[in-house]
Amino acid sequence: MLVDNHNRTINYVRLAVTDRCNLRCNYCMPAEGINFAKNDKLFTIDELSRLSEILVSQGVDKIRITGGEPFVRKDLMVLMRHLSQLEGLDDISVTTNATLIGPYIDELKELGIKNINVSMDAINRETFEKITRRDHYDTVHNNIIRLITEGFNVRINFIALEGQNIEDILPMLELTKHYEVSVRFLEEMPFNGGSKTFESIAWDYKRILAYVKERHPDYYELPSPKTSTSINYKIPGFKGSFGVIPSFSRTFCGSCNRLRISATGDVITCLYAQPSMNIRDILRAEGSTEKIKESILKAIGSRSKTGFEAQQKYKGVFANSMTSIGG
Numbered sequence: 001m002l003v004d005n006h007n008r009t010i011n012y013v014r015l016a017v018t019d020r021c022n023l024r025c026n027y028c029m030p031a032e033g034i035n036f037a038k039n040d041k042l043f044t045i046d047e048l049s050r051l052s053e054i055l056v057s058q059g060v061d062k063i064r065i066t067g068g069e070p071f072v073r074k075d076l077m078v079l080m081r082h083l084s085q086l087e088g089l090d091d092i093s094v095t096t097n098a099t100l101i102g103p104y105i106d107e108l109k110e111l112g113i114k115n116i117n118v119s120m121d122a123i124n125r126e127t128f129e130k131i132t133r134r135d136h137y138d139t140v141h142n143n144i145i146r147l148i149t150e151g152f153n154v155r156i157n158f159i160a161l162e163g164q165n166i167e168d169i170l171p172m173l174e175l176t177k178h179y180e181v182s183v184r185f186l187e188e189m190p191f192n193g194g195s196k197t198f199e200s201i202a203w204d205y206k207r208i209l210a211y212v213k214e215r216h217p218d219y220y221e222l223p224s225p226k227t228s229t230s231i232n233y234k235i236p237g238f239k240g241s242f243g244v245i246p247s248f249s250r251t252f253c254g255s256c257n258r259l260r261i262s263a264t265g266d267v268i269t270c271l272y273a274q275p276s277m278n279i280r281d282i283l284r285a286e287g288s289t290e291k292i293k294e295s296i297l298k299a300i301g302s303r304s305k306t307g308f309e310a311q312q313k314y315k316g317v318f319a320n321s322m323t324s325i326g327g
Contacts, residue, residue: 013062013064016260017068017070020072043280054293056089057293058297064094065095069099069100070096076104094115097120101147117154120144122168127168128140148179166203173235173242176241181239181240185244186245187249188247189247189271201248216235224243230243231243231244264280270304276299276302277295
């Protein structure tokens with residue numbers, strides 16, 4: 001079992017399989033993109049499979065596959081098939097922008113991989129294309145509806161961006177009226193390739209909730225797992241639910257049970273911290289399962305207690321794009 005220096009059990013790993021993405025969302029990276037890692041710096045599928053086995057042997061029972069956009073990798077399903085056979089791994093999830101997932105939906109269902117998070121920051125076509133700088137609205141929308149209607153547990157992650165998509169909050173919420181889907185509104189974070197930093201945000205989770213309450217004053221809170229990053233709600237008569245994620249306010253740090261591993265092997269114990277080590281180098285150089293286990297234990301043994309503590313420690317410098325740190 002993995003237990004950090006603040007007595008928090010770590011049983012959830014966000015495992016990035018690539019830093020590449022086919023969108024250019026303006027809050028995530030510059031229009032021209034970033035300097036993506038060379039292929040030999042990325043984990044191979046065999047390395048990701050072996051690392052997953054080791055993590056599960058240490059008590060990790062949930063792995064979320066992230067990127068970049070994970071389906072950019074043509075060999076992704078090889079890993080998914082391996083994960084689906086790991087005894088002790090109870091939850092395999094995927095975070096995607098839903099542009100490329102279509103051809104893989106049937107096999108994902110066959111493998112029992114049904115928890116899909118979709119990043120979509122606008123329900124209005126023009127706003128969507130302005131934010132993503134790409135013309136993929138129909139593909140994303142159609143794939144989301146297909147995933148929902150075919151029985152996947154779909155959560156739509158919508159980042160509230162001042163001056164960009166606030167008018168889409170309520171229309172996006174309307175999806176929960178007609179479909180069994182969860183729409184989660186996230187606070188903006190300062191990870192966009194280093195071109196922007198901020199000490200406060202205009203739309204924190206309290207303001208988002210107040211905005212929703214103006215239209216739906218009778219929403220009520222749902223019970224949520226202790227380790228949930230979202231505070232979840234239901235509007236009477238709606239099929240789905242909605243939530244808010246205080247990603248900038250960081251009210252959930254006390255129960256954090258997650259670890260991030262980037263596509264190049266950086267172990268990130270907190271989004272607001274710098275990588276604590278590189279597990280890819282150890283995996284390739286040592287080849288020792290015990291050495292890898294020891295290194296993971298060492299990484300979680302020096303976690304910051306909160307995101308604020310991590311931010312202060314690293315002087316609030318966020319030079320990375322979210323796509324490069326498994327966001």
